[in-house]
Amino acid sequence: MTSNQAIPERPDPQPGGPPFSGSTSPPAGAPQGASAAPKPRTTRAGVVWAAVVVGLLALILLIIFILQNQQPVNVFFLGLAVTVPLGMALFIAAVAGGVLVAAAGAARIIQLRSDARKIRKTRNKPNPE
Template sequence: MRGMTTPNPSEEYHYTEPTEEATASTEIEPAVEQPAQDKAKVRGSFAASTWIALIIGFILLILLIIFILQNQQSVELNIFAWSGEFPAGIAFLLFAIGGALFMALIGGWRMLELRRQIKRLGKK
């Protein structure tokens, strides 16, 4: 460390408190590292998003099993001309599956319509 001098113990040192103006002007700002322009960004992959979806699905499945096990009392169900008694948790599960299938059917129909429109526009 050339150029630096150590204080002489025989010299007297007087400490003074910094003023508010001095502390305001000497605030330390965190160093922010700027990313290099030539570095490519890492993009997520299909496998990573599938893995995350599987984990979320597994957690939801565990919650669903807990819900079904806590709702074992029988309830009477009347659907159109069909009636019967089921445990409440199983009945909710069946209705949720039916609703999901209905929505998948509607979504599939819409996708077919869009494909037909794209094919028609491609022929023109």
């Protein structure tokens, strides 16, 4: 099988520089085998492991925060009065905020999936013509 592609020409040597040798070796300062080693692939297991490590570090910092903020505070919510440690009150508030954000995100995802399903159904309908 022959190809109609043109073969690239050799570049002209730079004035005052070494002639083109046709070698594709790495530059003089590069470590040996630098061009031969493929870039490592990112795997799901590696991403999960990194996420677990970051999560554990966040939990450690959260535990330290809660332990350092043990002063009792009065919290009033919907007519209820509760005395809890400051760190725990802030943690509960953060979790409640996260739940609200997750609920809003879930509602938007459900809406987008419903719209996509409707679009797919209208595209798959045969034309009555």
